[in-house]
Amino acid sequence: MDRTESAASSPMTALGLIGRLLMARGRNRADLCYEFMGTRNCPTTDSTYLNLGYWRDTNDYRQAAEAMVDLLGHAAAIGEGDTVVDAGCGFGDQDVRLAQTRNAVRIHGVNITESQIAHARLHNAHPRVTYHVASATALPFEDGSIDKVVSLEAAFHFDTRETFLREAFRVLRPGGRLAVIDLVPLERNGRPQTGGLRGALERWASQTPGANVYGITRYGEILRATGYVDGQLRSIAPDVLPPYVAFMHKLLADPDQASRFHPMIRKAMQHPNNPFASSDYILVTAAKPASA
Template identity: 35%
Template structure:
């Protein structure tokens, strides 16, 4: 009972601020890593790209990172900026598999930054991976610094996302590429505040209304920021239903129940209890990979 009361108090504190930075930071501090990754082999914080036969969130999350790296065209010698990097799993993968010169990561959540820094030090990659605190809407780097800018399932937190587009454009070198994995409504009639599924409560808690728009508006905002060759491609058919099925199977697994506390199990079970409502509302949510290029001189 005491644990449940503490968690409820944290939730109330999280949603009681109008500051989007504080709200996002509190969201990621709300769920302890010991619970979030209790049955995981990675610390990816994304919904994953689910190929046929994939049954692991870790595998799906790595595949999404691979596809975002492909979309950005990260290659040997690049200088890359990763915004909202979570625990940085994708950066460790990219630096080993694609050989960029260096990846800089900006994040606003202290414990994630510290974890990524500690891992980079432990793996001897501090010269190629640099993680620091900073905002995607006020990037602390000079103009024309990066070959690629990426955001893996984080840009919906950036307030506003349009300011992130402008900052990404500024710090990219001419000809540089922005690539973003992002969550959007499928059409204009989807009202964010009317979503009722508890499994989608993160959209209510962390997604600012100014960022709630469709892929067509998304492309227009990229163009307004100065980008060209803009694409916003839906991959929702490889994300939502597969992730939903994975979570249902996970929660129903006796082994998982033994890994978490009774309070944690009760909470996650309740969040995922109304599957018909969740399936209906997931039909209104898009998942996209957006790619845009800064014009070459």
């Protein structure tokens, strides 16, 4: 069985997804979006990474995806003996990578999508990784019990991101560190570029709460108001968004590769207008005060 052929690839039709999202009106159901995607829509068939990749030194998707995880681990300063929470862990590839490269004593992968956790437990088991079906906005850990909290390309889904940042602050020990890689709207003259009607439809399709539609300036304000110190926010978009779009266009130009992607995803990625034209891609780090 191909690595990307698993129980997590059980089909949900586009109409079925839309119907369930409409029935779930008023609640964030990003899990339905990822159940719909399954594993067949991952960019490669030799892993189940979904992140957009950090392409500074490579043209290979898996290498770019791993470079993104490495960037996150370095930003969080994960080290030997750390207990880490990964909020929105996907299919678990990134947690195994962190366990192997950063030597944390325990990594807790948290995800609300049950099919992704089932896949992670089956295909990405590791003695120092534990997977949890749980919400990033209600982390199942005691106050001050975690050394590092990370999130890779998931916090824009959380209902809300601000609630997650408060939860991360709660579970971090004094002096603990937060590192988040996130998609936010671009800012122009301090105002987020929301992308008009198309942007609104894309946010609904990806179940991105309206409360999360703000740019890097407001993000920093929320960090400070929550109590974090030493906050740093920087765009890494040039090394992520254009090369990822170019990679996907090339991939989908191959009929054999394109055939495994759902038509909705193919259409979105092959659209002549850049799907990330109004987006920024940022690396966020901050710490809980040592005296907290």
